[in-house]
Amino acid sequence: MNTTPAPNRLIENLATLIEPLTLDRFIGEYWGRRPLYLPGNGEQRFNSLLDRTRFESLLRREDVIVKATFNDYGNMGAVQGGINNEIPIKHDQIDCLRAMTSVTLTLSSLQNVDPILAKLTAGVKKQLAFSGLVESSAWLSKPGTGLPVHFDECAVFMMQIEGKKTWRVSKRPAVNWPTLQCLLGPDREPLYHGFLQGDFELNAEDWLMNVGETDESQFITFTMEPGDLCFLPAGTWHTTKAADEESLAVNIRLPHLTLWELFSRALKKDLLNREEWRHMPVFPYLNTKHGFDEVLNTFRRQFAGFQEYVAGLDPNQLDFTSVWMDMASEMDALQNPPTTIEPDTRLQLAKSRPIYHMTKHHLEGEEITVLANGKTIDFFEPEFIPFAKTLLAGQPFSAHQAGAWFSEPKDWEETQGILETLWDAGVIESAD
Ligand SMILES: [Fe+2]
Secondary structure (H helix, E strand, O other): OOOOOOOOOOOOOHHHHOOOOOHHHHHHHOOOOOOEEEOOOOOOOOOOOOOHHHHHHHHOOOOOEEEEEEOOOOOHHHHHHOOOOOEEOOHHHHHHHHOOOOEEEEEEOHHHOOHHHHHHHHHHHHHHOOOOOOEEEEEEEOOOOOOOOEEOOOEEEEEEEEOOEEEEEOOOOOOOOOOOOEEEOOOOOEEEOOOOHHHHHHHOOHHHHHOOOOOHHHOEEEEEOOOOEEEEOOOOOEEEEEOOOOEEEEEEEEOOOOHHHHHHHHHHHHHOOOHHHOOOOOOOOOOOOOHHHHHHHHHHHHHHHHHHHHHOOOOOOOOHHHHHHHHHHOOOOOOOOOOOOOOOOEEEEOOOOOEEEEEEEEOOEEEEEEEEOOEEEEEOOHHHHHHHHHHHOOOOEEHHHHHHHOOOOOOHHHHHHHHHHHHHOOOEEEOO
């Protein structure tokens, strides 16, 4: 086996992460469809994302949330508390936990604190224009520990850094695009996280009931070694077990939003302009004989009004694109610290947050709209257009250079003001 140290190649987007598989093949064959296991053939290419030293220092940072999961062969903890039956850990307990033999330590939301994982997370989100909030976490599993059979409500990429972990996964999602996590209970019945067992029947929705039999003999088995990657679409059954040494892995989770959320946000924006949609009727005589008939008739009438409203809608009236662009640019991300930009400060278009831009052509010229973390910045004055174009090309630069990018070059004071506004909006970040 080739055990040469990892080449220091940056992995900042999905295409690089899944190499040699192409993005087109990934989307066509795996995304939302079936799991992918991509062996690294001994090339430890994920060491640039995380290694033991960085894991240990992240573990001890006060702003990192550490959780512990204890091995539970009977799944009882998970049955009672859901698969996320993790215990939040105080920092003075970490050394004690590190010494325990049957624990998995999880560090979550690392895209908020770690620049390398922030860039990968933002790069994955941007390359897919994924509308949900993408997250990254790290897992340190003691030998022999693992999780019982479950599926998650989101797609996930796992990158093995150290040690080995065996995965058993279903060939297809048990449910396409679930909105809840699900654990296989002691009698192999599906238990949804967020539903108490007793409440399950009351709360069950149609799609939850379609999980069907889970035949574990049909699961695929593979052992993740350093440099290996696997991808599971949301709803894929899986169970894990670390081998006889500690396993360190990093993952990227993609919790998806639904089309319903897009349309409901866009409709809400429009409907709340009308007073009848800004309140809910009251029913003071509910306890009389015809009380419920009144409720039913009122809502039927309102629904008929809603159907009429939808039928008369001009699709241009609802700004789906801008609602969607807000979603695609929103990220729970690493923030820029407050700063004063000096002439020699090295800057670049942000990579730790997904930045999108659109160019519109008018009779008077161009207009460039930049979206960063749900914020919109419009460049419409002609003198700003060459500045915006140079910035969006993405090359690192020294702050003082930017003054020359305007059609009328700007002095340092004005350039500094513009750059600090872009810094505060998260459009640019330090290039160091
Ligand atoms: Fe999982």
